[in-house]
Amino acid sequence: MLRGLLVLLFVSIGVYADHAPYDRSPAFENGTLGPWPTEAYRSAPVIGPALNQLQYDPRCRDGRSILLAPRGSSVRSPGPMILDQDGHLAWTRNYGLTGKNTYNVNVYPFRDQAYLTFWVGDDRSGKGEYYLLNSSYLEEYRVRGANNLTADRNEFQITPDGTAILTVVDIHELPEFGWIRDGTFHEVEVATGSPRFQWRASEHVEPVGPRNDQTSTESPLDPFHVSSVDKDTKGNYLVSLQSANSLVYVDGRTGKIIWTLGGGQDVNDFEDLSEGAATSFFAQSHAHFVDTSSGSSIALFDNHVDGSASSSSRALYLDIDQEKMTVRLRKEYHPSKPGPVTLSGGSVQLLEEYDRVLVSYGAGAGPAGWTEHDVSTGEVLCNVHFAPAFTSSGADASIEAPSIALDRVLRHHWTGYPLTRPDLALSGPEATVSWNGATEVTTWVVQGWNANNETTARAVNGATLDAGDKELGFVTAVPKTGFETIIPIPFSNTTYPPPEEQLYRFRYLRVLGINATGHTLGSTKLVHWDPQSPETTLTPGGELTYAELAEKGGRDQIPTDPSSSSMKALERFAFFALGFLTACISVIFIWLLLTRRFVPLLAFAISFCVERIYNRACGGWAVVDGYNDDEDLTDEESPADDATQFELLGNPRLASLGSFRPGEFGRDYYDNDDDSDSDDDIV
Incomplete structure (x- = not known):
């Protein structure tokens, strides 16, 4: 049904979204819009950047995402960011809640999957670790250096061999130089951290600069x-x-x-x-x-x-x-206008298949941003500022720590399928929807339902998407624009009886995210809607339930159900207990062998086993007492025909048969040709 509705996308209604990048805005450049112009959204509590395009060429629109990590005193939500090819926010996550910063955002293939990689740590000490997130933004790996050395922010890459190369924090004393921060990098296994290769600059290169006796582990020199x-x-x-x-x-x-x-x-x-x-x-x-x-x-x-x-x-x-x-x-x-130098960071990426070069200018007294050039001529095609031209506090824009800084800015293809629902805000006759990280949504479809109570609505929320489609009616469909799309709900599609009665037909709404082929990627919750209310109703998407995850196809990145996690923990404990018990038995066995106590115990075990086998061969009977001519019997104890008293072991049905004289067992058992189950038969 939804595929057929895609032809109705471009209906004559207004569609609004978050602000597009500014076009050569003087207010942006001179700081009138603030040290870091940003965008806030109705539906989601995230902050997106507002860019200023000083120069633009269509060749810069190549379908690749823009990867970066802003930092600085003016950045209210430091963390990795993905922008779409037009500069709109596609995904972000705040990693700065504990005073940490993010650097070096990139995309690498590993084990047949694309991973988003970045460094998180304390940029003052340089100590941190690299995160690997899968296409659903779930953290699968954290990588540090070998020998428990923390990762440095400067370099990380995953090789075609499946190993990781990273710079590490390696502080030690060089006798002829003082305490230094060595130039060290490791190549390690991603999953285990096992070292493949380690290199220290101090073992091969003369340090730069004179000896300094004032150095320490807290303030080492950095000669490499x-x-x-x-x-x-x-x-x-x-x-x-x-x-x-x-x-x-x-x-x-x-x-x-x-x-x-x-x-x-x-x-x-x-x-x-x-x-x-x-x-x-x-x-x-x-x-x-x-x-x-x-x-x-x-x-x-x-x-x-x-x-x-x-x-x-x-x-x-x-x-x-x-x-x-x-x-x-x-x-x-070079940038369009030669400016101050970059104090740290900066990057260059050759996009040869598009004949372009992407250059980021790192952290300096100039504006945070990037340019794209024609690879052959060097001509600037696109020039983007992420922050105003001069964000330092110095009136003459002298070199000092900026309030907004970028390290590397790169372009890569990235496909994101978050394991969450889209976020929805309803305000009067408008629906505002966003989905942090969902890169493949091209269309938003609004559905409505005239449920009589919230219990029924909750039942629809728990149903599969296909089942829900059969219950809900079509309201409108619009193309996705930017991070957040504001959808005016058409009056004619939602009213019954006729419009003059001013009654909306649907009491509940939800919004579906559709990809380019018409496949439903996800849905907001079905929420109550009052078009006449001045209040804005926020419905955060939240994480999907495990039933919903299974419905989405059971992708490899879907996390394990917590109930099964506890079962696995129990299994791990059982295996540990079994292993521990086996080890104890082995130790006892070796001790017995070494102390020569093993032989009598072995003889006892063999004797016991032989006796058990013999008893079973006797039909489960064992002699407990008998007359062996070695004692005098009373008249009461003396059997009539030298009978032997037996005791049944383990068979309650035969226990009631009492004692047998010698030979009676064999005679009754073997001479009875009758198949009936009588008291005289033993079966």
Whole structure:
């Protein structure tokens, strides 16, 4: 039924949504709209960014999501964010409730699934861990360094081998230098944290700077600062040493440095064919191979914090020849207007299939934002500001800690299926709906029902979507726009009797989220609706029940029912108890064997077993007393025919038969040809 209704989407009613990105807004740039212009929503308690597009080209609309993590004193809800290709919020989650920040949001394939990855931790100490969320935004893994070292925020990537490369916090004392924060990275197993490879810069590179006796574990020197790591198909690593202004290529087996690019004439191993332009980068970030198989080109973000007045951050695209040891600058990418340098962070991503380069300018005195360039000409195609042009407190916009900062900004394809219902707000003749993280919704369908009581409505809420469709009537359908869509409810579709009586036909409403093929992805709860009420009724989506999760197809990421979790805990305890008991028995057995007490016990066990077997062969009877001519019997004890008294073991039916004389058992049992079950038969 819903597929047939999709033709009615573009009806002549107004559809409203959250604010689109500003278009070259002076009020945005000069701070009139605040240090961080944001959007609030009717239906969901989340905060979305409001962007300012200073320059736009349709080529920037490629269907990829925009991944970022804003931070700073003006950010009210720090955490990872996903924006759609038009700059609207698609998903966010607040990880800043405990004073933590988020960095380095990315998407990687792992075990045939796409995972959203990001770092959460204390950016003052740099200590944290990397989170891996599946397509339903459930946390499946947390990754730290080997040997219980915490993860550093600078680098994380999942390799095609299924391992994770990450920088770690490694503070120790270097006798000739003082306490340092070493330039250390690990390659570990994602699931277990087991190390595959570990590398320390201090074991291969001379520290930058003089000895400092005032250092400590709380305030160590940072003479290397590994700002990025990349691994090629040869198994070697490209490591950016920001403090040394150089890139080093590390052997993946021995850890030795194969070559160094940049860092000055004393250490640089390459001939610069661009008159120094290819090796003059300074305090660089996010260096990586463009093609990890050939290793013939490198992209990096040149922060260029050298203290000169003419400094301006940029992105570099370098061609290198590892046999001839030459390097050439293919292209450099600058913002539309050269501005202050980037103090930290920054990123460059080549989107070769779209002939574009995405550059983020990290944290600096300039505006937080990004640009997209034509890869060949360097022309700026799109220029987006995430915050006003100058957000520092200095009147001259001098370099100081900004109130809004971004680290890396990247584009990736991402498909999200949250295990929640959409959020709904009803206010008079308007329905406002959103669904945090649901990237595939293209259409909202409003349904109504004239239920007589809330009990019946709750029954519909508990029914399957298909069953609910049969019970509810169609109201309207509109295309999804932005994070939140405001849907005017058409009067003519919801009234009965005729409009002049001003009575709405439906007392309850719900909204379905539909994808591009007409499949229902989810539904809000069916809620009571009073179009004449001035109050806004908020209905948070909440998490789905386990029955609803099963209805959605039993995807692998669906969590286990809590009741089964407790059963599994009981099973684990049972296995532990069984293992412990087995271990105790084994220890006792070994002790008996070593103390030579085993032989008599074994003999006793064999004797006992033989006796039991013999007794069963006798039909379950055992001799308990008899006349053996070794004692005098009284007249009362003397049997008439040398009878032997028996006792039945374990058969109540035969117990009533009393004692038998010798031979009676065999005679009655074997001589009876009758099949009847009489007292004289033993069956």
